Amino acid sequence: MPQMIFVNLPVTDLEKSKAFYEAVGATNNPAFTDDTAACMVVAEGSIHVMLLTHAKWATFTSKTIPDAHQAAQVLLCVSADSRDAVDGQVDKAVAAGGKADPTPTQDYGFMYGRSFEDPDGHIWEVMWMDPTAIPAGEPAEAAA
Amino acid sequence: MSDTPKMIFVNLPVADLARSMAFYEAIGFTNEPRFTDDIAVAMVWSETIFVMILTHDKWKSFTDRPIADRGSSEVSLALALGSKEAVDAMAEAAAKAGGTADINPAQDHGFMYGRDILDPDGHVWGPFWMDPAVANGEAPIPETAA
Numbered sequence: 001m002p003q004m005i006f007v008n009l010p011v012t013d014l015e016k017s018k019a020f021y022e023a024v025g026a027t028n029n030p031a032f033t034d035d036t037a038a039c040m041v042v043a044e045g046s047i048h049v050m051l052l053t054h055a056k057w058a059t060f061t062s063k064t065i066p067d068a069h070q071a072a073q074v075l076l077c078v079s080a081d082s083r084d085a086v087d088g089q090v091d092k093a094v095a096a097g098g099k100a101d102p103t104p105t106q107d108y109g110f111m112y113g114r115s116f117e118d119p120d121g122h123i124w125e126v127m128w129m130d131p132t133a134i135p136a137g138e139p140a141e142a143a144a
Numbered sequence: 145m146s147d148t149p150k151m152i153f154v155n156l157p158v159a160d161l162a163r164s165m166a167f168y169e170a171i172g173f174t175n176e177p178r179f180t181d182d183i184a185v186a187m188v189w190s191e192t193i194f195v196m197i198l199t200h201d202k203w204k205s206f207t208d209r210p211i212a213d214r215g216s217s218e219v220s221l222a223l224a225l226g227s228k229e230a231v232d233a234m235a236e237a238a239a240k241a242g243g244t245a246d247i248n249p250a251q252d253h254g255f256m257y258g259r260d261i262l263d264p265d266g267h268v269w270g271p272f273w274m275d276p277a278v279a280n281g282e283a284p285i286p287e288t289a290a
Binding site: 005007031032060061065073076102122123125127131 | 154191281
């Protein structure tokens, strides 16, 4: 069985967020989508984002929802196939109402990373790393 | 390059790197020494799923947003496991390793079973099992799911 992760994020406007995540390349899985939650597939069979209304979120936890524009608890980073793909995804995020580069661009030559934030302020980093350049025994700079 | 499967790195700020490394090892992650130093530790779940635990100082080099209070939760991270027993084992390992088990009521819908845990810094993880037939779309989601 493939290993799967579901990143659950609270969102204020489900339809708007669904459209945003589709714009940046995720695909909706209607089988696990209703008017309180939307399953967005980032990589089939492995990486999924579950967008949850605040009301749905509150059924899972009594923890409050921080304003992700103001504070953060997580930086989510996904890999991309090329530098151009990194830029392309950030461009798509901006076109869809997101904000570009909430974190500093990282350019180390063999590794290139940028970021965007979704409409609720959740930060996504997009990173390309030259697979041939990963040093065999050396600690590389963290892929954050 | 296009054959490279998409990977996710979940970056989490932690107060005590060694404590968190031990916690994540206890619940089933494996350390990747090539991406580990004294400010950041890579923990491997699978070939495509990684957790990067970062000291607060390291975290600050990526974002100037303050770390949200642990009484609040920006994200909850759910991992699909192979059986209900594996879910229980992860929850129990978490409790023994400095985390907290069952911060929310366990969810048992028959075809789906999940328990929510906290890591030592209050980050929420939700190990769960789902009947593969339902997960693959071969069987409908039972009515009780709603």
